Amino acid sequence: MLRHLSVITTAILLLSSFLTLAEGKKPKEPDKFPPSPLELTTPDPLLPSLRDKQPLTQGERQKLEVALDELNQEAAAKLQAGDKLAAYEIWNRELRLRRFLGALAEVQALSRVGAIAWNQNDRQELQYITQRLQAIQKQAQPKKTDTQKSIAQKGVDLELLRSLGEAYQKVRLPKLAVEVYEQVLAVVRQQNPAALVETLKTIGEMNLSWFDYPKAAITYEELLGLATSKGDRLNELAYLKQLAYIYEQAKQPQQAIIVQNKLAEIYVNENNLTEIPELKLAIASDYESLAKENPSLLQEAFKNYQEAYTTAWQLQQYVGAGEALQKLITLYRSQGQIDDALQASQILVETEKRAVNFYGMMQAYDQIGKLHLERKEYPQALTAFQKGLELAQQIKHEEAYFTGQIEKLSKTNF
Structure with missing residues (x-):
């Protein structure tokens, strides 16, 4: 019994000793940046003696x-x-x-060194500079105790704010x-x-550069409204183009079509x-995308592909006409409209010929041959592949x- 008590007492003493040691040893702090060198207050020989915190004279x-x-x-x-290391010591x-x-x-100097x-991918220096920028921004903010009148009287340093943004x-x-x-x-x-316009442009460009398309769209819609109200056709076109790009990137086909x-x-x-x-091609593609949810919109896709082709043909833009026709053929085939696909393919041959695109x-x-094969029209398919081979031999490709x-x-009995 005494031996049992002795073992228990020893265990308690050991546990007590361990806990005392654990309390005396502080937990290891996680890694963090050391104090910012930008906040050091050591006197510097470049500064004159500032009695009573007097501002520097112009000469100083x-x-x-x-x-x-x-x-x-x-x-x-x-x-x-x-x-x-020496470079950043001097910059700091x-x-x-x-x-x-x-x-x-x-702020201008912080911006320069921050860049x-x-x-240089120097995370530590970036941390110091960011902290200081935020401190300056906080100092530039109106205080909660300031009234609207006092804020208006003091004014807002727009140049400082713009520099902070940069x-x-x-x-x-x-x-x-x-x-x-x-x-x-x-x-x-x-x-x-x-x-106002320049500030909105800056915000819009920033949102675009960081791929924040929803916010960019809001900004450019406002810019568009301002240009339209002033009858500024040049900027109206520029903002519409930018919005078309934004809505395409944001996968908002309905908004893209409107623009x-x-x-x-x-x-x-x-x-x-x-x-x-090119515009009609983009509109048709967006309608095709919307038609996945609403098949009735497929007709709009067909219509715009056709308008893209006919306008390009009239303008002798045969490369563009060929692209529109190919999109149209693909859409016809997806809907099982083989007759229409064949007819468009024949027109495509003539279009590519005018574009001198062998x-x-x-x-x-090749496409015509495959379409005839789908309909088991073997003689017509053979003719198409033979014409394809003649061109393949000319350009020495896919012979x-x-x-x-x-x-x-x-080998087919037809």
């Missing part, structure tokens, strides 16, 4: 600007020589001192960049309508038919294929 500012430009050049030379010193020249000068850090783009933070430009947009709507039809209407009214075939003619004859098709048919 100019002297400091020259010295900081030299630091930038020195850092760039270090990086060029392969001494990355420059950035610390830039804040004494004002927020705008500092370099991104190209800096966020340089360090590849699109959401923060758009957030800043939306603040700019809110101000220019009220105070500077002349800058493309507006474009087509403008081109027809201006008698500029050269753009019509390869296209060869493929058209064996056509020879094989002809040999198979020659």
Whole structure:
């Protein structure tokens, strides 16, 4: 019994000792960035003695600007020589001192160094720069205690906000960049309508560059509305084209069709038919996509492919006409309309001939041969493959294929 108690006591003492050791040993902290070198407050010999935090005189500012430009050049030379660590030490010193020249000068410098850090894939430096940009942005925001009147009196530093937006783009933070430009947009709507279009363009381009098609569409629809209301036909066309692209990329065929039809209407009214075939092809393709859910829309696809072909033929755009015909033939075949497919294929041969496209003619004859085979019209199929072989021999391509098709048919009793 005593021995049993002794074992228990020993176990308790060992457990107590282990727990004491565990408490004394702090858990290992996860890896994190060290304190930002941009926040160091060590006195710098480039700064004059600032009694009572007095601002720099004009002469002191100019002297400091020259010295900081030299630091930038020195850092760039270090990086060029392969001494990355020394380069960033110098740049960080420059950035610390830039804040004494004002927020705008500092943001512009942060943007410049941030672009370099991104190209060098330096995550740590990007973290420091991002933190500092966010701190400046926070300082630039109106305080919750400010009234609308006091905010209006103080004004908003639009140049600083724009520079912040550009800096966020340089360090590849699109959401923060758009957030800043939306603040700019809110101000220019009220105070500077002349800058509205350019601000919207900037936001639209940013959303496009980061593939945010829904937001890009909203912005370009507003730009389109502004251009239309002013009768600005040139920009109206540009925004419609951009919207057509956006809706195609966003897989919104219904919206794309609306925009493309507006474009087509403008081109027809201006008698500029050269753009019509490509537009009609795009519209037909979108209707074909919508027809998967609503088969009644297939007729619109047929109609627009036909319009694409006929307009291209009239304009002697035979390559475009051939493309439209091929799309039309594929659609006919998918619907079991073999007669229509054969008729369109014969027209395709003539179209490719006018385009001087021997390869296209060869493929058209191959297609005709296969369509006749589907209907067990062997003599017609043989004729088509023979014509295909003649073209294949001319361009020295797929001769064996056509020879094989002809040999198979020659063995068929028809």
